[in-house]
Amino acid sequence: MxxxxxxxxxxxxxxxxxxxxxxxxxxxxxxxxxxxxxxxxxxxxxxxxxxxxxxxxxxxxxxxxxxxxxxxxxxxxxxxxxxxxxxxxxxxxxxxxxxxxxxxxxxxxxxxxxxxxxxxxxxxxxxxxxATPVHIKVWQQAGTPKGVFVHYTETEQMLLDYLSSHDSITLNQYCRMAKISRPKAENTLAKFIRFELVEPYFDGQRFLFRQNEKSS
Known part of the structure; x- marks a missing residue:
């Protein structure tokens, strides 16, 4: 037809x-x-x-x-x-x-x-x-080599440990928990998104971050 x-x-x-x-x-x-x-x-x-x-x-x-x-x-x-x-x-x-x-x-x-x-x-x-500042940083980092993780910093490991036992986290929650600045938290989340360890999702009102199923 x-x-x-x-x-x-x-x-x-x-x-x-x-x-x-x-x-x-x-x-x-x-x-x-x-x-x-x-x-x-x-x-x-x-x-x-x-x-x-x-x-x-x-x-x-x-x-x-x-x-x-x-x-x-x-x-x-x-x-x-x-x-x-x-x-x-x-x-x-x-x-x-x-x-x-x-x-x-x-x-x-x-x-x-x-x-x-x-x-x-x-x-x-x-x-x-x-788009959130984290999205912006993911795009800005896209042209740089990923490299390989040798080890996680204390605040990076803290994020991974938290997400292994919780459904999600907000940017502000991560800043408070790790006692780090917003730019540093944004950079960590962006890096983990690029490595498919973390993924952002929209709950209808705001963006949250959760463990990427590919990494679990």
């Missing part, structure tokens, strides 16, 4: 919004779209379907200006710039714009807010969440 553009879009809409897909009824603010582009680029990549309501109903893109706003978001309000693919589909007489965002190779990708500050986001399920 030959799949038409309409079939393709209906199949994507049927998936609903998820970690790699977001619906946008309209594009009215390039800075808000930059957040989505940042989140997709910093995570697993993804797809924006513009002209589709949150409930999956096709409303259609209202003007070509929305295409220009996406280009502005990717080039002017994201740092580094994000290269997106854009495809125009006609479905039920309405235009749906598909924006494909690849996983980034120069993380972190930051989006500029209305106060001209730059923030990095990640995609968690169907939400764009502000």
């Amino acid at each position: 030959i799949q038409t553009k309409a079939d393709y879009i209906h199949a994507r809409i049927a998936e609903g919004e998820h970690q790699q897909q977001d619906f946008k009824f309209e594009i009215s603010d390039a800075r808000k779209i930059a957040k989505s582009l940042s989140a997709f680029s910093n995570t697993d990549g993804g797809r924006l379907l513009v002209g589709v309501k949150d409930n999956g109903k096709i409303a259609g893109v209202r003007s070509e200006e929305e295409i220009y706003m996406i280009e502005a978001a990717a080039k002017l309000y994201c740092k580094p710039q994000i290269d997106c693919e854009m495809h125009v589909h006609t479905v039920e007489g309405r235009t749906v714009l598909e924006v494909i965002v690849p996983p980034g190779e120069q993380k972190p990708y930051c989006a500029k807010d209305h106060d001209n500050r730059w923030w990095a986001y990640i995609r968690v399920r169907d939400e764009n969440i502000l």
Whole structure:
């Protein structure tokens, strides 16, 4: 069976919004779209379907200006710039714009807010969440050799021991328990994430850190 553009879009809409897909009824603010582009680029990549309501109903893109706003978001309000693919589909007489965002190779990708500050986001399920300083350090360390652990410091071993008998820990809890500064705690967590000893997860309100199942 030959799949038409309409079939393709209906199949994507049927998936609903998820970690790699977001619906946008309209594009009215390039800075808000930059957040989505940042989140997709910093995570697993993804797809924006513009002209589709949150409930999956096709409303259609209202003007070509929305295409220009996406280009502005990717080039002017994201740092580094994000290269997106854009495809125009006609479905039920309405235009749906598909924006494909690849996983980034120069993380972190930051989006500029209305106060001209730059923030990095990640995609968690169907939400764009502000990345933590630990995420930033994981990305910054990504270009450096991992090396091999010869031994753990006292505060590193303290973290591993705690997570072997507890479900999770917050950054602040680790700072207090080990009596170390936030930057040092962030560096340790980032290093352990890179070595797949620890993994971050979002509980709906904040990021916590738990033992990576691969290491247990």
